[in-house]
Amino acid sequence: MHSLDQRITAWRRALAASGTVQDWQITELEDHLLTAFDLAQEEFPSEALAWEAALERTGSISVITEEFAKEQVMSPLSKLAGIGITVGMLAFVISTGPTPIVFLFMPALLFVLALVGGGLVASFGPSKVLRAVNASLRGSSRLEAAEVQTLCEVFDRGYRLAWMSGVVACIAGVIQMLQVLSDPTQIGPGLATCLHGLLYGALLAEVVFANARQWLVVRARATS
Amino acid sequence: MTSKKLVAASSEPLVLSILSQGESYGYAIIQRVRQISEETLQWTDGMLYPVLHRLERNGLIVAQWGAGESGRRRRYYRITQDGSKALVTEKREWQKVNATLNELWGASNA
Numbered sequence: 001m002h003s004l005d006q007r008i009t010a011w012r013r014a015l016a017a018s019g020t021v022q023d024w025q026i027t028e029l030e031d032h033l034l035t036a037f038d039l040a041q042e043e044f045p046s047e048a049l050a051w052e053a054a055l056e057r058t059g060s061i062s063v064i065t066e067e068f069a070k071e072q073v074m075s076p077l078s079k080l081a082g083i084g085i086t087v088g089m090l091a092f093v094i095s096t097g098p099t100p101i102v103f104l105f106m107p108a109l110l111f112v113l114a115l116v117g118g119g120l121v122a123s124f125g126p127s128k129v130l131r132a133v134n135a136s137l138r139g140s141s142r143l144e145a146a147e148v149q150t151l152c153e154v155f156d157r158g159y160r161l162a163w164m165s166g167v168v169a170c171i172a173g174v175i176q177m178l179q180v181l182s183d184p185t186q187i188g189p190g191l192a193t194c195l196h197g198l199l200y201g202a203l204l205a206e207v208v209f210a211n212a213r214q215w216l217v218v219r220a221r222a223t224s
Numbered sequence: 225m226t227s228k229k230l231v232a233a234s235s236e237p238l239v240l241s242i243l244s245q246g247e248s249y250g251y252a253i254i255q256r257v258r259q260i261s262e263e264t265l266q267w268t269d270g271m272l273y274p275v276l277h278r279l280e281r282n283g284l285i286v287a288q289w290g291a292g293e294s295g296r297r298r299r300y301y302r303i304t305q306d307g308s309k310a311l312v313t314e315k316r317e318w319q320k321v322n323a324t325l326n327e328l329w330g331a332s333n334a
Contacts, residue, residue, distance in 0.1 A: 025273065028250065031298045032269060035251045038294070059270030071274040 007051055008034075011061075018065035025068065033058045080137075086207050107189075108169050108196035115165035116158060116204060123157050136212040148216055155213035159205045166201015170194045231265060235275045237314040238265075243285055243303040244311055249292075250276065250299070276301060284310050 008030065015021045015029070037054035044050040058064075094103045120129050132154035173194025180186035242248060242256050253276075254269050279285045284307035292298035303311070 025277070027297055028299045029270060029273060031249075031292055031296045032251050032273075034294070034296060035292070036269070057269055059268035063268055064270040067271045067274045071278055 004037075004047065004051070011055075014061045015064065018061070018068075020065045020069040029058065029064065082211065083207060103196075103199075105192045105196040108173075108193045109200055111169050111172070111193070112162070112165045112197055112200040112204065115168065116161045119161040119165075120154065120158055124154055129154055132216075133212070136215045152213050152216050155209045155216065159209040159213070162201050162205035162209055164201070166198045166205070169197020169201065173197060231267060234265075234318075235267075235272070236279060237311065237318060239272070239275055239279060240284065240303060240307055240311040240314065243301055244308060247300050247302040249301065253301075279307070283307075 011033070012026055012030065015026050016023070021029070033054055036057045037050055040050035040053040040057075041047070044053055059067075124132075128151075132151040135148070135151050136155070171194075173190045173192070176190030176193060177187045178190075180190065238257055239253060242253050248256070250272055251269070254267060254272055257265055257267070276285070276287070280287055280301070283304060285301050285303050287299050287301045289297055290300050
């Protein structure tokens with residue numbers, strides 16, 4: 001026969017094991033459960049029956065953890081940490097090479113950013129783009145699912161634009177090279193535009209836009 | 225018994241309305257909903273708390289720990305100014321929906 005303390009401990013352990021309910025939330029739920037238990041003891045002859053009634057009233061472990069799982073949010077810091085790790089590792093790898101600055105080529109970077117930024121603003125307007133960025137980083141449970149879907153379109157478009165601009169930069173670089181094929185010493189800038197543009201486009205698409213969209217999608221699932 | 229979707233949709237305005245009448249805690253909020261709805265609105269009690277925490281994250285209510293009657297730690301909630309403003313908006317929207325449905329159902333019954 002279990003004592004009340006043993007029942008409470010087992011219940012707390014089961015909730016904590018789910019990973020979706022934090023310790024202070026369990027304490028709050030425990031007060032609720034025990035309030036229900038105190039009232040059930042007036043109705044039921046045995047402690048065991050009163051406990052079962054209180055559990056039924058409060059909700060099963062699976063129902064509670066499912067509801068709490070829907071509300072789990074990723075903090076902006078966690079989101080930025082992911083990008084920070086990627087950028088940090090890239091920077092580390094680049095810095096260990098003989099000439100790290102060779103990975104930075106401003107004309108290609110500006111080319112890609114201009115195409116992506118201009119394309120997004122032309123498609124959605126600056127306020128919607130800013131709204132999408134804000135919703136992705138900060139999240140908002142007040143967004144309706146349809147609105148989340150609309151904001152996801154911004155990141156879908158950004159993803160396609162990033163890859164497109166990388167490819168266009170690559171083609172532009174090749175055209176530049178073909179112009180000066182007769183003088184091999186002049187092909188450097190064209191080659192740099194080609195390869196750097198493709199690199200920046202790929203990183204922007206897969207690291208920035210794909211992740212930003214995923215954050216919004218997770219939010220949509222959590223609040224549906 | 226009211227449908228689950230409708231219960232879920234009405235959870236925030238219900239909680240804000242109850243807290244607009246004074247500070248309260250989870251169990252008492254559930255009891256109040258059952259009492260006012262004459263047991264037609266039934267939640268699994270544990271489902272209330274994610275709603276409370278969401279309202280708190282959004283700044284519509286604030287919470288502080290206190291002690292319950294038996295001395296157990298208990299979280300008490302009260303509505304904020306932003307919560308009161310949000311409640312006004314919710315009232316207006318629900319009243320619009322209610323008026324529209326009454327119009328349609330009244331017309332169809334005529």
